[in-house]
Amino acid sequence: MRSLRAALRRLLHAVLLGLVGAGIVHIVVLLLVPEFSERDAWSRLSMASDLYRMNRLDAEAGGAPVVKSVDPLFYATACRFDLEEGMVRIKAPGNVPFWSVSVYDRSGHNIYSFNDHTATGGKLDAVVLTPAQMIDVRKDLPEDLQGAIFVEAPIGEGIFVIRSFVPDESWKPIVSRFLDQSSCELQDF
Amino acid sequence: MLKNAFLMLLSLAIAVGGGGASVWYALKIQDGVGAIRIGQWTAFPDIGTPAADPYSKARVAREGVLALGRAEGLSFVAEDDAAGDQLKRECTYRIEGGFPTARFWTLYAADQSLGVVETGKSRLAALQSYEVLRQSDNSVTISVGHQPMPGNWLLTDGSGRMYFVLTFYDTPIASSTGLSDVSLPRIVKAGCDA
Numbered sequence: 599m600r601s602l603r604a605a606l607r608r609l610l611h612a613v614l615l616g617l618v619g620a621g622i623v624h625i626v627v628l629l630l631v632p633e634f635s636e637r638d639a640w641s642r643l644s645m646a647s648d649l650y651r652m653n654r655l656d657a658e659a660g661g662a663p664v665v666k667s668v669d670p671l672f673y674a675t676a677c678r679f680d681l682e683e684g685m686v687r688i689k690a691p692g693n694v695p696f697w698s699v700s701v702y703d704r705s706g707h708n709i710y711s712f713n714d715h716t717a718t719g720g721k722l723d724a725v726v727l728t729p730a731q732m733i734d735v736r737k738d739l740p741e742d743l744q745g746a747i748f749v750e751a752p753i754g755e756g757i758f759v760i761r762s763f764v765p766d767e768s769w770k771p772i773v774s775r776f777l778d779q780s781s782c783e784l785q786d787f
Numbered sequence: 788m789l790k791n792a793f794l795m796l797l798s799l800a801i802a803v804g805g806g807g808a809s810v811w812y813a814l815k816i817q818d819g820v821g822a823i824r825i826g827q828w829t830a831f832p833d834i835g836t837p838a839a840d841p842y843s844k845a846r847v848a849r850e851g852v853l854a855l856g857r858a859e860g861l862s863f864v865a866e867d868d869a870a871g872d873q874l875k876r877e878c879t880y881r882i883e884g885g886f887p888t889a890r891f892w893t894l895y896a897a898d899q900s901l902g903v904v905e906t907g908k909s910r911l912a913a914l915q916s917y918e919v920l921r922q923s924d925n926s927v928t929i930s931v932g933h934q935p936m937p938g939n940w941l942l943t944d945g946s947g948r949m950y951f952v953l954t955f956y957d958t959p960i961a962s963s964t965g966l967s968d969v970s971l972p973r974i975v976k977a978g979c980d981a
Contacts, residue, residue, distance in 0.1 A: 605790075612794040616801025623806025628841050631810070632848035639851045655853075665853050669954055670903035670913045671893045676853070696890065696956065698859040706847050708835045711856020713957055759853055763891070763956070765917055 632705055639665050639706045639757060643678055650686070650782050652677045655759070673773050674761040677782035682754050685727035685735070687746070690780035693720060694773050696763035701726055704755040718745050725785060726751055726758060758782060814846050828863035828953065828971045832961065860889070860956035864901065866948075868974045874949040876904065878979040879932030882941075882951070884972035886927060889958035891916045896931065896943045897950040906944045914941050927972070933980075 635641070642665055647653040655665050655674040668674050679686040690697070698713035699722065714720045724747040727735065732750050735743070760780055762773045821840045822829050834843045835854025847854065855862060867873060868880060876896075886892055895913035896904040904912040919927050919939045930936035931951075933944055943949065951974065955961070960969050 608790075608794060609797075612798045613801060616798040617805065619798060619802025620805030620809065623802050624809050627807060627810045628813075628845050631814075631845040635848035637851050638848045639853045642851050665851050669893055669952075670895050670911050671915050698856070698956070700853070700856040700859060702835075702853060703837075705844075706835065706851070706853060707837045707839070707844075708854055708856040709837070711858040713858050715957065716858070757853065761859065763915075765915060 639676075639702070640678065640704055640755070643676060643757065647678075649678050649680060650784055652777070652780055652782050654777065668761075671764055672761050673764055673777055674759055675777040675780060676757055676759045678755070678757050679726065679782065679784075680755050681726065681728050681731070681751070683784060685725055685731050685785045686758070686782060687785040688722070688724045688726070688758055688760070688780065688782050690722040690760060690776055692772070692776045692779065694762050694776045695765055695769065697722060697776070698761050699724060700759045700761075701749055701751055702757040702759065703751075703753045706757070709751050709753065709756070710749050712747065712749075717747060721745070722760065722780070723747065724749060726756065728752060810845070813842055814849060825863070825969055825971050827865040827867050827869060827974050829865070830861055830863045832861060855954070857961045858957070859961075860954050860958060861961040862952060862954040863971065864897075865951040865953070865974055868976045870976060872976065874951065874974070875946070875979065876943050876949040877933075877946045879930065879934075879936075879977045881975045881977050882927075882929040882931060882972050883975065884926055885924075885970060886916070886972065887955065887958065887960050887969045889916075889955035889960070891957075892953060892955045894929065894941065894951065894953045896941060897952050899948060899950075901950060901952060904943055904945065904949065906942050908942065908944075910942050912942050912944070914939060929972075930977070932977070 643653060652675045655676055656668050696714060700711040701709045703709055723745055725743060726749045729750050729752060760777060762776060764770055764773045821831055821833050821843050823832060831843060833839045835847050835852060893913060893915045898904055906912050921927055929939040929941055931941040931943055
């Protein structure tokens with residue numbers, strides 16, 4: 599009888615220890631998921647294309663969508679950049695009903711976003727750069743950067759996404775062209 | 788000795804299995820940490836920002852989400868109707884009420900992975916605010932179902948679970964101060980195919 603009770607107590611002890619361990623494992627796994635995920639947006643995009651290459655995110659361009667949860671009434675395109683190589687300039691010509699832009703860091707956190715109401719004349723012309731590069735650019739602003747939107751981001755690698763609204767069927771070619779003609783270039787300075 | 792080894796293995800199994808399973812479960816459920824519920828609609832305003840909680844960060848990394856920024860918009864997801872039943876693709880619903888201020892909004896019917904429902908037709912299972920008919924008090928009534936319906940009709944097809952995703956673009960409610968007194972439309976079940 600006494601030995602049974604002792605055995606039960608040890609079993610209970612082991613289960614309790616296991617539960618405490620489960621709590622620790624829970625926290626450790628949770629914090630490690632972002633570090634080791636191979637399914638995050640950066641990894642998916644890097645499988646699809648190179649740095650400084652615009653890559654359509656919606657299924658319309660053929661193939662499965664690269665990054666999920668894109669609104670079906672939207673087209674989107676993304677490019678990866680590395681600010682350590684220099685600042686990056688994004689341009690897109692033409693007029694569409696609505697566009698918005700987000701800058702993400704390496705792990706997919708939204709650092710900065712703006713939409714067409716922010717831009718002069720609704721033209722998409724933006725430069726992403728680090729605060730240090732911003733100081734250099736301020737000293738002597740080149741003529742062709744006068745109208746651009748400057749996004750200061752204290753990051754190295756990052757992702758730039760343009761989303762554009764497709765109100766109905768007739769807008770599809772126009773919005774598609776807008777995104778396909780968009781460019782993402784390393785800017786010399 | 789053997790008994791000790793067994794107890795140790797048991798502890799380890801509970802720790803690793805329980806810890807792993809609880810993370811998996813916490814990341815799977817729609818209603819997670821950092822969610823804001825308004826009626827049947829759930830939003831994660833902080834998801835994808837550096838200020839997000841560890842659960843949202845893990846979800847972003849695991850699912851490869853590139854979340855909408857504050858200047859872009861805010862998404863709400865509904866998985867139940869007003870009576871608390873799960874949304875089904877074989878049922879018809881009415882989504883009715885006022886919509887908060889935004890430049891425009893889009894509404895679509897989604898499957899488990901929050902991709903748009905395949906209808907097999909050229910008509911998307913999606914609507915947007917520029918094409919809807921409004922009542923005289925500016926509220927909107929949308930009928931959801933497989934059969935064409937008068938007024939605003941959101942086409943769905945198939946069977947199984949369904950979600951509604953309602954996204955407001957360029958909206959003041961995306962800045963968190965506006966979220967407290969926002970009211971969103973109700974989802975009422977109108978009937979089901981047997």
